[in-house]
Amino acid sequence: MKIAVVVDSTSYLPGRLKEKYDIRTIPLNVIIGEQSYKEDEDIDNDTFFDRMREMEELPRTSQPSIGDYILLLESLREEGYTDAISVHLSSQISGTYQSAMTAGQSVEGIEVHAIDSEIACYVQGFLALYAAQNKDRMPLDDLLGQLEEMKRRKNTNAYFIVDTLSNLQKGGRLTNAQALIGSLLKVKPILEFESARIVPFEKIRTKKKAMKRVEEVFAEEMALHKDKPVTAVVIHSNAEEEGRRWMDSLKQQYPGITFRLSYFGPVIATHLGEGALGLGYTTYEVDTEY
Incomplete structure (x- = not known):
């Protein structure tokens, strides 16, 4: 068994921290006018805030496409991963978690364990970090149980x-x-x-x-x-x-x-x-x- 850890871009974890623990990212999108940008890849924060200030209507946001998620899973499978723990912002504010579930059912040879963090931003990233730092230290089922307990409001x-x-x-x-x-x-x-x-x-x-x-x-x-x-x-x-x-x-x-x-x-x-x-x-x- 070889376990990958995936988090969506709204965790805003530092790149060097994700590199240290080999946490992969699936980006959400922000749409300004007719142009769609992948978060943390196609647009930086300064440019985004400058553009948003000038707009009468808000930019729009969208979850990752199923196709992008499938490509990520296929690349992980090719690297020899058998499982992927995928941590996402709250399912009540985005369809990203559901996209992960759907993509996981579409790719054979790698099992996706999607986690609805029920929160967002760096706080969501805590779960991905815990998963990455413990995936080789405890059985997978135990780790998944710990993540469910970790995301409880008291913790x-x-x-x-x-x-x-x-x-x-x-x-x-x-x-x-x-x-x-x-x-x-x-x-x-x-x-x-x-x-x-x-x-x-x-x-x-x-x-x-x-x-x-x-x-x-x-x-x-x-x-x-x-x-x-x-x-x-x-x-x-x-x-x-x-x-x-x-x-x-x-x-x-x-x-x-x-x-x-x-x-x-x-x-x-x-x-x-x-x-x-x-x-x-x-x-x-x-x-x-x-």
Whole structure:
């Protein structure tokens, strides 16, 4: 048995970290006008944000094609892999997980074990890292069971702060009136994943207060995991300096926790908008050095 690990591009794991653990990537697509771009391959973040600011309507996003997934699986089979653990963003916000299932049924000689992470971004990447770092250390069935347990909210969780209501309004999730009122009141929604869906956690006045509220919730959850090897990540949407300052502040408060800085790429940033921030973590031991 030879096991490959696949993750979709919305994990936004650093390339060198994926190379270190031989994690393969299947890209989602962002569509600007009539042009489709594969995330992390055909368009960089700076170009994406520049283009998105100029658009009256949001870019569109799409899951990987079944054909692209089949090509990836066939190449893995040719390399001698018999199984592939494939970790994907929540099935409630994308059809990528279902594409993996369908592609797996179309390629003989390699068995696909698709994982619905029920979350997204680097927090989803924690599962892929755990799989890659343990695939040769434990039986496959045991590892798959661990991944299912790992993704439970008590073990892996995240909160997201939306800085601007513009993208939610353009995407039809807010009316013009709601967006205007929210902007005037400086409302900063905090979002979370619940049952694999993105749902409102709280609406806070000002971004500073929203960040403080997320810190309070994080502190409550960390109090339950004092003896666990927590790894946390601060995620930003084209706001690296702000994200880094928040991460540095959290590092001082929690010297026993490993913190990493990540970003929202084009597919996720299309929906959250520029300036969004996230804070997520896992209580499972993962190596994030590269």
